[in-house]
Amino acid sequence: MKIIYIIFFIIILLFLQIGILPHLKILGVFPNLIIISILSLSILKEWKKNFVWIIIAGLFLDVYSLNNIIGVSIISLLGAGILVYFLNQNTFKKANILSLIITFLIGILAFYILSLILSLIFSFSFTFSIVLVIYNLILSLPVFWVMKKAIIIK
Amino acid sequence: MEKFQNRKYVVLIITIIIVLIVVNLIPGFNNNLGNFIFKITSPINGFFIKIGNVFSGFFTTLFSIRGLAIENNDLRIQNMKLETEISSLKEIKRRDEALLQAKESLKDLVEIKQVGIVIWKDIQENQDWILINKGKDHGLEKDMAVVSKEGSLVGKIFEVSKDFSKVMLLTNKESVIATLLENGRNEGLIKKEKQGGLFMDFIPRSEKLEIGERIITSGMDNVYPKGILIGKIESIDFSQNQLFQRIVVFPVVDFNKLEEVFIVK
Structure with missing residues (x-):
């Protein structure tokens, strides 16, 4: 049963990311549900249990990016995922909306900052946009809610 | 036990980083991996892109319903005009066919x-x-x-x-194209602005430019063959420099609707 939920979730996620979100651009950017989903998983489950998903999602993002470097998104997602997990466990123990928003904000920023650092090291083009961070943040709560429900149902 | 578990994951992360460094150093590995993943995922991607385009088209139509009645009336008038034009166009078409034949012989441009x-x-x-x-x-x-x-x-x-x-x-933002104004014949470079649009600068202020003038490739960059249409002048900005004017370029290609492309040499 578990695998059916996972496959269904991935199909919906890819459909929204590939088919729908590119048409909902704000100031030239649109959110990345793959990053938000990995951060949500890292909050909901221990990061070690999400390890494989982080590698798969990171590999997917790396292959489908213009820079020809494998590992940039994997490392950024891994770093952001671990950070979010520990923040949620140690710093923001109170599970209220504000702590969740702050956790997501730090996680999203961590992902883009790590990507930016790696882009400087490996000299490839990377655009850091605060609009993108905010857009991702807005979608992070609904995605988190859906994933939480899915994990509870499962 | 937990310490051992954590140490195990730290070792795993370090191993992954080392593996990633190694695979990036192997010539052609990333290309082959990309090729393999593209092969598996491209049918699914294509399907989702098509559905997304349908979705986008549906909402665009939905939002434009109010304007449809006015548009319909305008179209009726236009239709009448077009009917009268068709007969004269038939004659022009005959001449165009001969022109096309001539163009075929000039095909070696691209x-x-x-x-x-x-x-x-x-x-x-x-x-x-x-x-x-x-x-x-x-x-x-x-x-x-x-x-x-x-x-x-x-x-x-x-x-x-x-x-x-x-x-x-x-x-x-990494793209730089050597360009030429079709009428003015001024050369320049088209780049992306920070705000997202395209621009061409260092055109002397003395040059008289027209909004809507076509911009083509100059071929000076040895990448793009000369004469390919890039876009049109959308606006002209005199504010940034005393000596030069800056052109905001409107690309003619609708990148959202690209389904097939042609690779030229």
Whole structure:
């Protein structure tokens, strides 16, 4: 049963990311549900249990990016995922909306900052946009809610 | 026990980082891995992109319903005018056919190497690259120019794997194109602005430019063949420099609707 939920979730996620979100651009950017989903998983489950998903999602993002470097998104997602997990466990123990928003904000920023650092090291083009961070943040709560429900149902 | 578990994961992360460094150092590995993943995922991606376009089209239509009644009336009037024009156009068509024949002999200006189907569009950043279903095996090479079916410039091949190629669109911030104003014959470079649009600068203030004037490739960069249409002058900015004027360029290609592209040499 578990695998059916996972496959269904991935199909919906890819459909929204590939088919729908590119048409909902704000100031030239649109959110990345793959990053938000990995951060949500890292909050909901221990990061070690999400390890494989982080590698798969990171590999997917790396292959489908213009820079020809494998590992940039994997490392950024891994770093952001671990950070979010520990923040949620140690710093923001109170599970209220504000702590969740702050956790997501730090996680999203961590992902883009790590990507930016790696882009400087490996000299490839990377655009850091605060609009993108905010857009991702807005979608992070609904995605988190859906994933939480899915994990509870499962 | 937990300490041991944590140490195990730290070792695993370090191992992954080392593996990633090694695979990036192996020549061609990333290309082959990309090619393999593109092969598996491209049918699914294509399907989702098509559904997304239908979705976008549906909402565009829905939002434009109010204007449809007025548009309908205008179209009736236009239709009457067009009916009268058709007869004269038939005569022009006969002449055009002869002209086309002449154009065929001038075809060596641009040679079409391949036709590529767009199977992926950037989903992460600014949608400034696309993936096409032709690669090294189809004779494609890095830096080949890519045009739309209307013959307008789309961009250039940025990365080639066995069966696929990534095309950097002219709206990419790394893209620089040597250009020429079709009437004024001023040369310059088209780049992307920080705000997202395209611009061409260092045109002397003394040059009189017209809004809507066409901008074509000059061929000076040895990447894009001369004469390919890029866009039109959208606006002219005099504010940034005392000596030069800066042109805001409106690209003629609708990048959201690209389905097939032509690789030219």
